[in-house]
Amino acid sequence: MIIYGDYHTHTVFTHGKGTIEDNVKWAVKKGLKQIAICEHSFSHMAYGIKRKDVPVMRAEIERLKKIYDIDILLGIESNIMSIDGKIDVTKEEQDMFDVIVVGYHKSFKPSSLKDFFTFFLPNTFKIFKQSKKRVQKNTMAYINAIKNNKIDILAHLSAEGCTVDPVEIAKVAKEYNTYIELNGKRIKFSDQQIKDMIKTGVKFIINSDAHSPERVGENNRAFNIIEKYKIPHEQVANLDKIPVLKNFNNKN
Numbered sequence: 001m002i003i004y005g006d007y008h009t010h011t012v013f014t015h016g017k018g019t020i021e022d023n024v025k026w027a028v029k030k031g032l033k034q035i036a037i038c039e040h041s042f043s044h045m046a047y048g049i050k051r052k053d054v055p056v057m058r059a060e061i062e063r064l065k066k067i068y069d070i071d072i073l074l075g076i077e078s079n080i081m082s083i084d085g086k087i088d089v090t091k092e093e094q095d096m097f098d099v100i101v102v103g104y105h106k107s108f109k110p111s112s113l114k115d116f117f118t119f120f121l122p123n124t125f126k127i128f129k130q131s132k133k134r135v136q137k138n139t140m141a142y143i144n145a146i147k148n149n150k151i152d153i154l155a156h157l158s159a160e161g162c163t164v165d166p167v168e169i170a171k172v173a174k175e176y177n178t179y180i181e182l183n184g185k186r187i188k189f190s191d192q193q194i195k196d197m198i199k200t201g202v203k204f205i206i207n208s209d210a211h212s213p214e215r216v217g218e219n220n221r222a223f224n225i226i227e228k229y230k231i232p233h234e235q236v237a238n239l240d241k242i243p244v245l246k247n248f249n250n251k252n
């Protein structure tokens, strides 16, 4: 079993260690057929890319595509920002990217006072317990985000203090062909949650979330889970095959 592509890798445009070319070189070395450069989005207070970086990254990708024999995709790791499912890449901006990954990050900049009090504050600070009600609200945030945006992948669910019910999210993700990431560094699912997610028929995708080039394509954690829970291989979008990505496949 091998992965055909890695759709979540960082570079020096945010807090990764390598350039886009470094990540591409390692992806080629590891035998991948596709790689996405997927930086933190605009509202990430510490590392978010600037809107003016997007054409610079696209131009560099176009240059590298002529040199290396691999598909190079421009992705974005967008921040989920509110219970009604707002993400920090607008519908118009979503067209600029080949892959839309969405995740919760503590350090996103809320876009309204309401979102600050109802979503940012209770998830960012540990003093607010992740009560059952809170988990329900966070789960709704993801479900609304899936319904209102063209999201390819949900990154590291329940990480960074924003706990969700991944099974309820998986039911909707299946319906909308959104993949649930098995992240190279953080997988926060319980045994039961993984078993119940498999039953929904949702598809998973293996991503490294590499912040240094040599970690591109890293998949040990995900492979262990696939074997342990016997996840059917056809339920893992990039295992022994190229995944269908809503954004990329609509453009090509």
Ligand SMILES: [Zn+2]
Pocket: 077, 103, 105, 155, 156
């Ligand atoms: Zn992330």
Ligand SMILES: [Zn+2]
Pocket: 008, 010, 077, 209
């Ligand atoms: Zn990331």
